[in-house]
Amino acid sequence: MRFMMFIYPKIEGQAGPAATEAWLPSAEALAAMGKYNDELAKAGVLLSLDGLHSPAEAVRVQFPSGKAPVVKDGPFTEAKEMIGGYWLIDVKSQDEAIEWAKRCPLGEGAAELELRQVFELSEFPPELLASAANSEK
Amino acid sequence: MTPPRISQPGTGASRSYEAVWRIESARVIAALARRTGDVGLAEDLAHDAFVSALEQWPVSGVPKNPGAWLVTVGKRRWFDSLRRRGTLEGKHSDLTRQAEVRQQLAGADFDEVDEEVGDDRLRLIFTACHPVLSREARVALTLRLVAGLTTEEIARAYLVREPTVAQRVVRAKRSLSEARVPFELPPASQLEERLDAVLEVVYLVFNEGYAATAGEQWARPELCHEALRLGRIIAELLPAEPEVHGLVALMELQASRLHARFGPGGKAVLLADQDRSRWDLLLVNRGLAALDRASELAVVPGSGRGLGPYGLQAAIAACHARAATLAATDWVRICALYEALAQVAPSPVVELNRAVALSMAYGPEVGLEVVDSLVPNPQLAGYYLLPSVRGDLLAKLGRFEEARADLQRAASLTRNESEQQLLLDRAARMPPSAPK
Numbered sequence: 001m002r003f004m005m006f007i008y009p010k011i012e013g014q015a016g017p018a019a020t021e022a023w024l025p026s027a028e029a030l031a032a033m034g035k036y037n038d039e040l041a042k043a044g045v046l047l048s049l050d051g052l053h054s055p056a057e058a059v060r061v062q063f064p065s066g067k068a069p070v071v072k073d074g075p076f077t078e079a080k081e082m083i084g085g086y087w088l089i090d091v092k093s094q095d096e097a098i099e100w101a102k103r104c105p106l107g108e109g110a111a112e113l114e115l116r117q118v119f120e121l122s123e124f125p126p127e128l129l130a131s132a133a134n135s136e137k
Numbered sequence: 138m139t140p141p142r143i144s145q146p147g148t149g150a151s152r153s154y155e156a157v158w159r160i161e162s163a164r165v166i167a168a169l170a171r172r173t174g175d176v177g178l179a180e181d182l183a184h185d186a187f188v189s190a191l192e193q194w195p196v197s198g199v200p201k202n203p204g205a206w207l208v209t210v211g212k213r214r215w216f217d218s219l220r221r222r223g224t225l226e227g228k229h230s231d232l233t234r235q236a237e238v239r240q241q242l243a244g245a246d247f248d249e250v251d252e253e254v255g256d257d258r259l260r261l262i263f264t265a266c267h268p269v270l271s272r273e274a275r276v277a278l279t280l281r282l283v284a285g286l287t288t289e290e291i292a293r294a295y296l297v298r299e300p301t302v303a304q305r306v307v308r309a310k311r312s313l314s315e316a317r318v319p320f321e322l323p324p325a326s327q328l329e330e331r332l333d334a335v336l337e338v339v340y341l342v343f344n345e346g347y348a349a350t351a352g353e354q355w356a357r358p359e360l361c362h363e364a365l366r367l368g369r370i371i372a373e374l375l376p377a378e379p380e381v382h383g384l385v386a387l388m389e390l391q392a393s394r395l396h397a398r399f400g401p402g403g404k405a406v407l408l409a410d411q412d413r414s415r416w417d418l419l420l421v422n423r424g425l426a427a428l429d430r431a432s433e434l435a436v437v438p439g440s441g442r443g444l445g446p447y448g449l450q451a452a453i454a455a456c457h458a459r460a461a462t463l464a465a466t467d468w469v470r471i472c473a474l475y476e477a478l479a480q481v482a483p484s485p486v487v488e489l490n491r492a493v494a495l496s497m498a499y500g501p502e503v504g505l506e507v508v509d510s511l512v513p514n515p516q517l518a519g520y521y522l523l524p525s526v527r528g529d530l531l532a533k534l535g536r537f538e539e540a541r542a543d544l545q546r547a548a549s550l551t552r553n554e555s556e557q558q559l560l561l562d563r564a565a566r567m568p569p570s571a572p573k
Binding site for chain 2: 041042043044045047048088090092093095096098099100120121122130133
């Protein structure tokens with residue numbers, strides 16, 4: 001089964017260029033993360049991963065009712081948690097995913113990880129798939 | 138030796154131990170095998186260490202580096218048993234043996250940090266797939282030692298009884314120690330041949346999952362997943378070997394179609410009829426990327442060197458993966474790839490596939506000519522796909538009577554009920570031949 005492992009870095013109390021700078025990991029953190037990613041790959045569980053640009057550069061597209069979509073530029077101060085990146089891993093159980101998450105080299109209090117299972121096509125009820133396919137035509 | 142029994146199955150703690158075993162066991166067994174020189178003993182020591190973990194971790198907490206902890210404990214167990222034997226044998230004045238044990242103990246550094254030596258896992262893989270073992274034994278040992286599956290899980294996946302698998306594993310380990318197979322990487326001169334044996338095991342596991350020769354289910358995806366995981370591991374450990382990437386590419390591309398291969402009620406859906414929107418794009422892209430790597434490593438322009446059998450099969454699978462519709466398939470290229478495959482791995486089955494590709498590229502009569510040349514081949518006698526393909530080509534040429542006969546013959550040759558039904562349905566749909 002596949003899990004998306006999201007990282008939520010803690011960057012509270014910082015704004016503007018400082019926040020963008022704080023978003024970039026240090027050389028040591030980067031090296032440790034590289035080793036961890038290597039381990040995931042050597043265990044045959046890593047499918048893909050990416051790190052994201054600072055949330056200060058984020059753009060949101062909102063869909064208010066009855067109006068055209070609205071584009072909003074970041075930073076979004078109301079948001080406490082912003083995704084910093086993700087790993088997509090292929091494991092046998094949620095426990096294995098948790099075990100891998102525990103091994104992530106994150107400094108104390110520096111970030112939090114969230115694991116979310118990815119839907120497989122086989123999990124959707126066949127009737128749902130069939131009626132979705134029909135409405136496509 | 139049975140795998141460690143977890144005292145309270147299903148509880149949070151025990152499930153987390155299982156996850157640790159899955160992640161760490163191959164590394165722990167490999168590290169211990171490097172020291173003891175015996176994979177069977179190493180596995181026993183690893184299990185002992187794991188039992189200690191089950192006792193100690195709930196009290197002391199899970200150590201920061203569980204793998205290193207397990208290796209250290211396993212190593213201590215081994216020293217203890219060596220010491221005991223040293224004392225015992227002291228009484229029997231077997232001087233050579235005594236000296237040997239003393240030497241082993243002296244060379245042992247108890248505080249040595251148990252960092253993984255990069256090649257340990259690779260040694261374990263080559264040992265588990267050693268040519269002194271039968272194919273069956275290699276498969277069982279690889280799933281057990283490298284993939285970290287329990288005997289029970291292997292038995293369930295292969296629809297055999299648990300004691301059967303346990304027997305296979307025990308016998309395999311005995312064969313290795315009787316043949317004094319060293320825990321080593323193969324010498325460079327044998328690498329290619331030994332790697333072939335490893336890749337064969339991985340692909341056997343994959344195919345057993347993909348084609349499910351036995352049982353009610355059409356496929357057992359868990360075996361496909363294990364094989365993919367093994368392939369990905371080997372590709373990381375031997376990044377310069379083109380055929381490893383070729384095999385990974387082939388498996389990723391085939392696995393991308395797993396969900397599309399079955400229709401309502403579990404009925405088989407042939408490649409031509411599959412809903413291509415159900416192909417797994419992530420796996421398709423991974424497969425294409427792995428194929429690119431294989432090609433970069435294998436193809437030396439002007440040298441005549443090219444992809445091996447796995448790489449070529451992956452390249453064929455890639456032609457299908459790249460085609461948005463059946464009509465968009467590059468059949469001319471597929472014909473060329475089958476020709477290359479027939480050069481490096483000649484077989485009548487490859488010829489039959491080439492005939493299908495030829496018929497798609499150049500018309501059914503061209504394909505039929507090749508198929509007819511295969512009919513007398515004794516290796517294909519009783520192979521249901523031969524009359525099945527022939528029947529299809531005859532139908533395309535409007536020779537419905539002959540087509541019906543061939544399709545019925547094909548149905549009588551397969552034991553897979555779902556496949557049989559598919560063939561009989563097709564035979565029944567043949568219209569009566571138009572009067573000449």
